[in-house]
Amino acid sequence: xxxxxxxxxxxxxxxxxxxxxxxxxxxxxxxxTKANAEESNTKYAQGGIAGVMxxxxxxxKHVQDTLECGxxxxxxxxxxxxxxxxxxxxxxxxxxGTRFDKNEKGDFDLAKEGGHSEHRVLHYKDxxxxxxxxxxxxxxxxxxxxxxxxxxxxVDIITQHHLGEEVKRTSEGTECYGVYALNLRTNQIETILxxxxxxxxxxxxxxxxxxxxxxxxxxxxxxxVYRAKGQVKDMEFIQxxxxxxxxxxxxxxxxxTEAVRGFGGVLKTQDxxxxxEKYDERKSLAPRDIAARAIDxxxxxxxxxxxxxxxxxIPMDKFVEHFPNVNQKCKSxxxxxxxxxxxxxxxxxxxxxxxxVDEFGRSSIGNLYAAGECACTGLHGxxxxxxxxxxxxxxxxxxxSLDALASVAKLNYREEVPEWDAEGTxxxxxxxxxxxxxxxLQDVMSNYVGIVxxxxxxxxxxxxxxIIYGETEALYERTVLSPRLCELRNLITVAYLIVKFxxxxxxxxxxxxxxxxxxxxxxxKN
Ligand code: FAD
Ligand code: SIN
Numbered sequence: 001x002x003x004x005x006x007x008x009x010x011x012x013x014x015x016x017x018x019x020x021x022x023x024x025x026x027x028x029x030x031x032x033t034k035a036n037a038e039e040s041n042t043k044y045a046q047g048g049i050a051g052v053m054x055x056x057x058x059x060x061k062h063v064q065d066t067l068e069c070g071x072x073x074x075x076x077x078x079x080x081x082x083x084x085x086x087x088x089x090x091x092x093x094x095x096x097g098t099r100f101d102k103n104e105k106g107d108f109d110l111a112k113e114g115g116h117s118e119h120r121v122l123h124y125k126d127x128x129x130x131x132x133x134x135x136x137x138x139x140x141x142x143x144x145x146x147x148x149x150x151x152x153x154x155v156d157i158i159t160q161h162h163l164g165e166e167v168k169r170t171s172e173g174t175e176c177y178g179v180y181a182l183n184l185r186t187n188q189i190e191t192i193l194x195x196x197x198x199x200x201x202x203x204x205x206x207x208x209x210x211x212x213x214x215x216x217x218x219x220x221x222x223x224x225v226y227r228a229k230g231q232v233k234d235m236e237f238i239q240x241x242x243x244x245x246x247x248x249x250x251x252x253x254x255x256x257t258e259a260v261r262g263f264g265g266v267l268k269t270q271d272x273x274x275x276x277e278k279y280d281e282r283k284s285l286a287p288r289d290i291a292a293r294a295i296d297x298x299x300x301x302x303x304x305x306x307x308x309x310x311x312x313x314i315p316m317d318k319f320v321e322h323f324p325n326v327n328q329k330c331k332s333x334x335x336x337x338x339x340x341x342x343x344x345x346x347x348x349x350x351x352x353x354x355x356x357v358d359e360f361g362r363s364s365i366g367n368l369y370a371a372g373e374c375a376c377t378g379l380h381g382x383x384x385x386x387x388x389x390x391x392x393x394x395x396x397x398x399x400x401s402l403d404a405l406a407s408v409a410k411l412n413y414r415e416e417v418p419e420w421d422a423e424g425t426x427x428x429x430x431x432x433x434x435x436x437x438x439x440x441l442q443d444v445m446s447n448y449v450g451i452v453x454x455x456x457x458x459x460x461x462x463x464x465x466x467i468i469y470g471e472t473e474a475l476y477e478r479t480v481l482s483p484r485l486c487e488l489r490n491l492i493t494v495a496y497l498i499v500k501f502x503x504x505x506x507x508x509x510x511x512x513x514x515x516x517x518x519x520x521x522x523x524x525k526n
Contacts (some may be wrong), residue, residue, distance in 0.1 A: 001183075001190040004413050005030040007404065008178060008194035010154045010221060013040035014129075015372025015393040016200035017136040018089075021096070023196075023403035024145040030192065031140070032152035032181050034483065035216050038133050041202045041373060042390070044214060045129025046257035046325070048100075048121040049394075050387040051090045052083065053108055057118040066388060069115045069287045070381025071510035073234075077351050078378040081359060082388075082395045089394035090122065090379075097135035099124055112262035113240075113386035115287035119262075121385040121387045126257050132390065151184040153483045156222060157197070157228040158417055159365065169229045176228070176368035182481055189420035195374045195411035196367055196404040198398070199225060200353060203373040204494045205252070208348035208450070209442040212244050212255045215411065218487040219494035221374035225355045226493055231364040233505060234353030234376050235494070236502035239384055240451050242267075242291035244347035246306035247333055253347040254329050256309060258386050260443040261285055263322060265311045266283045267295065268341065270304050289383045289511045292346040299345070308341035346451060350389060351494075352380040352511065353501065361400030367411060369404060371396040382510020428479040437468050438488050444468075445495050454515045455504055459497050468492060 006027030008319040009016045020029045033039075052062050062083045067074050081268050094100065100122040101109040110119040125129035158177045167174050178193040201221030205213025224234050243261070244253035261267070261284045279294040280286035286294070295307050311319060316338045320327050330337050355363050355370040356381050357377055364369050372393040379392050428434070448461035469492050476489060508517045 002186055002224055003030065003190065003192045004194075005192065006195050006408055008032070008192055008197045009200060010179065010198065011040070011178045011200035011202060011372070012037045012137075012148065013042035013200060013202050013372060013393070014132055014136065014390055015397045016198065017140055018093070018394055019198050019200065019319070019371060019397040019401050020146050021136070021139055021143065022398060023404055024143045026405055027145065029146045030194075031146065032154060032179075032219075033148065034153040034184070034190070035151065037137055037150050038146050039214065039216055040133065041213055041217055042129045043133045044212070044255070045127045045132070045390060046255055047259045047387050048111060048128040049090060049390040050116065050121050050385065051086050051391060052120060053087060053090070053110070053122070053311060057120050061117050061149070062120060064118050065115055067381075068201055068383045069383050069385040071383055073381030073509060075381075076166045078359060082379050082392055085395050085398075086391045089391070089398055093132060093135065093394065096139045099133050099135075101125065106132030106341065111259040112285070113258040114261065114285050114291060115385050121259065123259065125260065153184055153486060154201070154224065155180045155182055155189065155481060155486055157224050157365070157368065158191070158193075159228050160350045161228070162417055163197055163414070167229050169231070170177025171229065173366065174229060174364070175366035177417050180420045182483065182486070184483060189422065191417060193413040193415075193417060195408050195413065196369070198361075198397075198400060198404075199363070199368065199370040199374055200372045201374045203351050204491070205224060205348045205350075207442065207445050207491050207495050207498070209446040210244065210253050210345070211348040212241055212253050213349070214252055218491050219351070220355050220487065221370065223490035223493035225363060225365065225368070226497065228365060230368070231356040232354060232376065232497060233356050233422040234501065235351070235497040236505050237352035237380070237382050238348055238498060239288055239350040239511055240292040240346040241349035242288055242295055242346050242522060243309055243344040245329065245504065246343035246345045253433045255349075256286075256326055256342060256344055257323065260309065260311060260323060262324065263319075264314045266313075267291070267307045268308045268310050269298055269302065270306070270308060272308070272341075287383060288386065289513070293513060294449055295346055297487055308345040309344045310341045311337045312339065312341070350384055352376070352382070352384050357396065359399060360403035361396045362403060367407075369400040371400050382512065422480060425478060425480045428475070428485065431484065433471070433475060434484050434488050436490070437472055440464070441468055441488070441491055442493055445498070448526065450497075452513055452515060454472070455503070458499055458503050462503075465496055465499065469496070
């Protein structure tokens with residue numbers, strides 16, 4: 001089965017949908033997405049989208065906050081570009097029907113989150129992502145040039161490798177001709193040839209046991225591009241959100257938005273003591289790397305499994321108005337936020353690294369763009385400033401669309417691409433091997449490659465990963481493809497990259513923190 005299309009978009013989160021809307025007047029667009037159209041990290045974004053909309057905020061303040069949070073590893077040119085272009089991109093999604101809360105004066109009700117020196121986060125209650133996704137999908141559905149194929153799983157990016165040529169990571173001129181995708185309704189692998197392809201497959205939180213990311217976040221795009229010999233970087237910088245709801249057995253973890261702390265919520269130990277002043281003068285509103293490490297340290301020192309977020313001092317009517325979903329969720333598990341403190345624990349939340357792209361979202365592979373969480377643009381450096389990722393996705397999808405529109409007329413389909421070869425494979429008869437290896441992988445990453453690392457832990461992780469990799473590849477060689485197996489392979493690749501990049505980073509910076517680079521007294525605490 002073959003399809004041909006001008007623009008192929010992999011993923012239906014904010015990055016994929018906005019790119020599709022921007023190119024659709026100039027050619028046919030197919031969006032493939034592995035679950036329902038709305039299922040994405042985007043849908044679960046709570047806090048909002050950072051943007052400089054009016055004074056007293058300025059572009060310069062947002063630039064400085066982003067640079068400071070990124071711990072010296074941001075690309076300043078990219079930071080300035082995203083911050084200054086971001087406001088126009090936000091206005092575009094408002095024109096497409098996205099609603100953001102306003103105050104009585106009719107101005108945007110801007111929230112504050114960790115690391116921001118101003119109130120600058122536009123939001124729709126505590127369900128901003130859901131609102132953005134709703135508005136974008138409504139636009140997509142009314143565009144005659146866009147087809148959305150749900151339950152289509154992108155397996156591999158097609159390059160010269162599939163035409164029998166040798167492709168190396170150092171090769172010049174590697175090009176993308178489309179993807180092989182598994183149609184989950186027919187179980188057939190289809191060849192989709194495209195002139196331009198955008199990878200917008202989101203993050204990889206599922207590589208850890210505790211994560212705020214939904215189950216689709218398996219790093220597929222990053223792994224596919226890496227397999228196709230594209231460049232990736234900054235993979236060691238995994239952001240752990242300080243406050244996911246402590247609710248054993250729930251997976252993924254429910255997020256308690258940082259905006260709650262911006263609204264007056266205070267972190268406390270189980271005996272009700274504030275502790276953040278020991279770690280940062282911004283206390284509960286310190287950037288995430290600092291807050292997550294502080295919580296991790298307090299839990300380890302005290303031998304406790306969570307800390308508390310105390311919201312009892314916030315007027316209840318205001319809390320419910322701003323955070324109806326958080327309130328509802330707490331209520332559903334018996335927590336009354338007016339009387340009880342909320343138990344919270346850090347959870348894997350965001351991957352700062354990914355597919356290397358330039359200022360137009362171009363990857364190192366020709367005709368292949370990447371945007372959103374799967375891309376590494378230089379905006380975040382060693383640590384992402386809260387609510388900068390939705391903004392980044394908008395700016396880079398826009399810029400990628402400009403570049404793609406300028407080149408698409410000169411491109412042709414590579415008709416000689418062969419069909420997927422499933423020769424010699426059989427139906428898997430032991431799915432349990434996949435689920436066990438996934439669980440083991442998540443345990444290894446959580447135990448050895450979490451918030452605090454060391455060379456010894458990283459080496460252990462690498463050894464364990466080699467075994468899981470070997471077993472999974474053997475399974476892959478002999479069985480018919482299934483999405484679970486593909487996701488496991490992709491997660492193993494992502495895990496391997498996180499560990500390898502972490503081993504190469506010989507300093508503590510931003511989200512990478514190893515006890516090997518501490519003075520002895522500090523190391524003893526960890
Ligand atoms: P996603 O929105 O994750 O979309 C990826 C898409 O790719 C999905 O449709 C998925 O199904 C599809 N896909 C993946 N693999 C394949 C495959 N192999 N084949 C086909 N389709 C595939 N950021 C902020 O800026 N502000 C916030 O307030 C905020 N809150 C957050 C709260 C939570 C709980 C989480 C998890 C994240 C939050 N983030 C926030 C981060 C932000 O939501 C994401 O970084 C952003 O939405 C990523 O958008 P995206 O388009 O790159 O990817
Ligand atoms: C949150 O609402 O705390 C998440 C914001 C983000 O990840 O940017």
